[in-house]
Amino acid sequence: MPTQTFSSFEDFYDANRHSSLRHMLLGPKRGNWVLTYLIANNLSLQWGQEGAKSLVEGATRLGGITIFLPTQNPSALTGNGRRFDEFSLMTVRPGDEFCLSATDWRHWASLYIPNEVVASANRDATAAIGLMTGVVQLPPNRIGRFRSVVEQLGVVVQRAAAAFESVAALKVVERKLVQEIRNVLVMKHEVEHTHGPHVVPRRQIICMAMDFFDQHDGEYLSVEQLATAAGVSERTLRDAFQQQFGIAPVQYLKLRTLHQVRRALKSADPSVKTVTEIATQFGVWQFGRCAHDYRLLFGEFPSETLRHQC
Numbered sequence: 001m002p003t004q005t006f007s008s009f010e011d012f013y014d015a016n017r018h019s020s021l022r023h024m025l026l027g028p029k030r031g032n033w034v035l036t037y038l039i040a041n042n043l044s045l046q047w048g049q050e051g052a053k054s055l056v057e058g059a060t061r062l063g064g065i066t067i068f069l070p071t072q073n074p075s076a077l078t079g080n081g082r083r084f085d086e087f088s089l090m091t092v093r094p095g096d097e098f099c100l101s102a103t104d105w106r107h108w109a110s111l112y113i114p115n116e117v118v119a120s121a122n123r124d125a126t127a128a129i130g131l132m133t134g135v136v137q138l139p140p141n142r143i144g145r146f147r148s149v150v151e152q153l154g155v156v157v158q159r160a161a162a163a164f165e166s167v168a169a170l171k172v173v174e175r176k177l178v179q180e181i182r183n184v185l186v187m188k189h190e191v192e193h194t195h196g197p198h199v200v201p202r203r204q205i206i207c208m209a210m211d212f213f214d215q216h217d218g219e220y221l222s223v224e225q226l227a228t229a230a231g232v233s234e235r236t237l238r239d240a241f242q243q244q245f246g247i248a249p250v251q252y253l254k255l256r257t258l259h260q261v262r263r264a265l266k267s268a269d270p271s272v273k274t275v276t277e278i279a280t281q282f283g284v285w286q287f288g289r290c291a292h293d294y295r296l297l298f299g300e301f302p303s304e305t306l307r308h309q310c
Contacts, residue, residue, distance in 0.1 A: 002161045006033040009052065017044055018066050018112040019058040019092075027053035031105040038157050038164060040173035044112040047071075047154040049105075056100045060092040064114040067091055067181070068100070071151055072107035079135040087137045089146075091185070096133065109150045117178060138184060146184040149176070152285040156276070163280040172220040172283045179222045205230045205240040209249075218260065220283040223249045257282050258294055265305040275302045 006012040012033040013023045031051035038045045060066040068090040070077050077084040078101045084090075092098050094115070138146075153173065156163060163169060212229035213221070226249055227237040234249075241249045264278045276287060279302070284290045294302050 002038060002164075003034065003036040003158050006035070009033055009050075009054065012048075012050070013056070016048075017046060018110050019060050019098075021056055021058040023057075024055045025052055026055055026102075036154060036158050038153070038173070040164075040170045040177065042114050042117045043174050043177055045150075045153070045157075045177075046110045047157070048108050048110070050102065050108075051105055053104060054102050056102075057097065059095055059097045061112060062094045064112055064117075065091055065093055067111045067113070067185075068098075069109045069111075069147060069150060070106060071109055071147060071154075073104060074106070076104035076106050077102050077108075082135040084135060085137070087140060087143050088135055089138065089143065089184075090135045091133055093133055109154060111150070111177070111181070113178075113181060142184050146180055149180050149285075153177075156280065156285045156287075160274075160276045160280075163274075163277045166277070166281060168281040169277075172281060175220055176222075176283045179224060182224075200230065200232050200236070202240045202243060205232055205237060206244050209237070209241075213256070220257075221253060223253065226253075254293070255297070257284065258290075258297055261290070261294065261302065262298060262305060265302055266308075268306060270306045273306070275306055278302075278306075 004015065006015070009023065009025060009029075012035060013021045015035055017037060029052045032049055033051050034049040036047040068079070070084050070088070074084040074086055074088060079088075079090045080099055090098065090100075137143075164173065208230040209226050212226060223234055223237065227234045230237055230240075232240075238248050241247065241252060245252060247255075260282050261279055261284065264281070265275070268278060279287060279290060291301050291303075294300075298305070
């Protein structure tokens with residue numbers, strides 16, 4: 001089961017998959033002890049709900065880093081002597097010890113990322129993350145986006161765990177989260193070339209992006225992947241899409257996802273597949289927003305498209 005409720009705090013901490021822990025209660029129980037987990041190929045994720053004041057010490061697993069993110073009541077937590085707030089998270093390198101002290105109940109998420117996954121995402125990522133060890137504050141837009149993605153995924157895992165039984169869905173989860181991890185932990189430094197031999201014509205940028213779409217039909221893609229495929233910065237890609245299509249790449253990708261979902265719904269057997277299972281294969285975890293956007297675009301809800309196949 002991806003979600004477990006524990007009657008004792010000892011069992012809750014023993015079930016932690018990312019660290020070896022020593023723990024001590026600092027006060028009586030005020031809530032439940034709940035742990036939700038998901039293994040997405042090389043990534044491991046946990047969402048925890050702790051029901052009492054506690055002190056936790058430990059070290060992350062060897063071979064990767066752990067990201068710890070308070071998702072509710074962050075001010076109740078202190079990490080290595082530093083108070084968390086809504087803009088904070090903690091990164092812990094392999095073998096590093098940490099101490100988390102909580103003055104109240106709280107919800108949190110943690111992600112374990114093997115070193116090879118970080119390195120494959122960005123050659124400078126490991127060094128950048130090393131500089132951010134411990135509790136760090138991030139700009140509101142970066143931490144806000146990261147928290148939103150992690151929380152949305154946690155809700156889907158709790159409510160529709162079967163949606164992640166497919167290889168396609170887990171592959172999308174890994175790809176999407178690696179991108180978000182890179183975005184939140186590694187600062188981007190784009191260099192724009194306004195003249196000279198490095199200038200890429202707009203038409204060529206669009207052609208390379210469209211070729212990349214064709215080569216990866218049915219897969220979840222990010223703006224960064226498109227920019228890399230076109231050999232330009234994300235800003236240059238954005239300008240090219242805006243001039244060519246009148247929309248930004250992120251909007252284009254959103255529309256592409258809606259069309260992918262529609263094609264899958266129209267070809268699915270409604271007695272076997274659900275909208276949730278299909279949508280998660282394309283990186284959709286915010287189902288209410290997706291259904292709203294889908295209806296605006298196609299004039300019907302995703303469930304109606306699926307039922308029409310009966």
